[in-house]
Amino acid sequence: MKGNEAIAEAAIQAGCRHYFGYPITPQTEIAAYMAKRMPKIGGTFLQAESEIAAINMVYGVSSAGKRVMTSSSSPGISLKSEGLSYLAGSDLPALVVNAQRGGPGLGGIQPSQSDYFQATRGGGHGDYHMIVLAPSSVQEMADLTIKGFELADQYRMTAMVLADGTIGQMMEPVSFDFEIKEQIAKPWATTGTKMARKHNVVNSLYLNPEQLEKTNFERYERYEVIKQNETLCEEYLCDDADIIIAAFGIAARVSKNAVNEARANGIKAGLIRPITLWPFPEKVFAKHAEHAKQIISVELSMGQMIEDVRLATSCKVPVTLCCRVGGMIPTPDQVYNAIVEANEKGGK
């Protein structure tokens, strides 16, 4: 199954019955899958007139308390960013998928990770975050989609699956043997008062600054809980590593090959693969900064995650960048050479 299809099927299994989207390469398989499946299971697939309309349809369904998603690729996510901000301001859960492609502007249609800043910093205007999940296999496309819905509901915020064109297009075996948790109640939803309760209002407007400040403080208290409880990452051969690669998504898969090759050649290399990009696995990086000589951030961007790596390690260890951009992907050899170079002359 293709990565994009795995996302769509997982969403359906998670109980999502509403999908709104607008065609854009390389994620259109998600919309196509939903268009086929939703009518057969009593769900709604609607091709919106624009990405802006799609995210606002998401806003509507989410207000009414149902699981809902949209998906797009980089230029489309920029258009949706308005809606992402409103979802955050109204504390609404939603799942948004970004199968990143190279930018800026129209850029290209080949894979990229250059929306890291946009995703981890929120995307739209205002103080807010999204939970950002970074799958590196087709199986994780499914797993993290389901997890995304659960976290979104639990914390009343948007969860973004930050994928890329490669993982979206590739096929790997995937198991859908999930235990789907029961969805939590949403007493705040606008489902009609049925004349049995006071009216619910879904809103992000607070003209009183004291009140607005209070909502921001409360939101950030919630974010602290998320940082404590929901940070995920994979540590691969890190415990004795001199050279540590930081990489997520497709870059992590390439890097794993390089780490294995380095180990085969007697270099103590390891890999930290953040699975949640927000919250960022700061503690894991801080821990390994104590013994590593150098960290290499391998990215399909001009160096975005590298800033979080430096913050997390308080600059205790040199952090360098190894990247390809514009739709190009680093090769295992490129990463391996960077490891060798760092091992020979780099380090603290």
Place this chain on the structure above:
Amino acid sequence: MTKEYLFAGFGGQGLLFSGKVLAYKGLIENKNVSWLPSYGPEMRGGTANCSVILSDDPVGAPIVLTPDVLVAMNNPSLDKYENAVRSGGVILVDSSLIERKVNRDDVSVYYVPATKLASDEGAPTLANMILMGKLLTVLGDYNEETVNKALEKCISARHADMKELNRKMMEIGKNYTE
């Protein structure tokens, strides 16, 4: 053991499908597999290739840069990937479409006029499956049972009649000798 395959040619030649059959066959044989297409803006024509990896271990990077096996179905693909093939690897050439010979002497090369053979059978678009039959044969990997199951997986019920034809083409490839 890990084997990396690269299928390369024009869009519309069924290379992505070949890769899919191979990946499903691997899956049925309990291997770890990945299948990754190149994707471009064109729906027909243009270059198309796909990377398939079959391995006993979890698959790392899914992009095949140094294939053990190259199946080339047009000149630009052979030009581009010929030198990337690992020493001791295999190159399969559709000799109806590629006139030149492979310049390497450290790889096994097989020339199959697949497009002509397929056209003779009235199915010019199934040259890919003739190459697939030949490929699995030279690799000593032609397992009737898993091949059939893989075809079953890859051909939708709507095109069930195509299954037999695909299988027949693979047979032709299997039995072809230069």
Place this chain on the structure above:
Amino acid sequence: MIVFDRPKSLIDVPFHYCPGCTHGIVHRLVAEAIDELGIEGKTVGIAPVGCSVMAYDYFNCDMIEAAHGRAPAVATGVKRSDPDNLIVFTYQGDGDLASIGTAETVHAAARNENITVIFINNAIYGMTGGQMAPTSLPGQVTQTSPYGRDVNLCGYPVKICEMLSELEGPEYLERVTVNSVKNVYNAKRAIKKAFQNQIDGKGFSLIEVISSCPTNWGMTPKEALKWIDDKMIPYYPLGVYKDRSAGILGGAQKEAK
């Protein structure tokens, strides 16, 4: 005994609207329609950005505040979340519906989305202090057209009912006003019908209400109501632009018939 009272669907708080503004009247008409149809418990309203941005403080039903112009998309989502049990309306001004949200408006209409749209056209941006609207009249003086709207510079007003009537999608389009008792009664009839259509599953119903903005027009409330008669209605003729069930079709569809 007949008692003139506040509709149940309106919360008992003072409106923030300016003296002489017709938003209050239209809010009341919407609330009366909801009361009379007995649908308050299943109604979800979508407020826009503009003067009526805080409509959620006035209506007793569940309310959602949408981003500027996006109310029809939000309404689409809400309606489709539970199409059999929810009644969904948007309440939007001219900047919201006919400028920044034109795409959402047109496509919700084209899909014949089963929702009710209340469109307040007062030919000006009220909340931000009187700028030119997509519906400002040629020559109309506003803060951003201080020498009068120059059609050579900024084009002509958008006539929403006429434009949407060319689409096959929408069920019902009517333009009304509320500048006299008679017109208020007529507006009430139209608004109620727009909700009834949704209950009957007929689809997209939009009521354009020609409204006044004495503050930003720089007039007394009474002058403003007269200006509606003198200037607005000649440019925006009242009437039914489409009523599919009654066989009233718009523009090209009428000629084709």
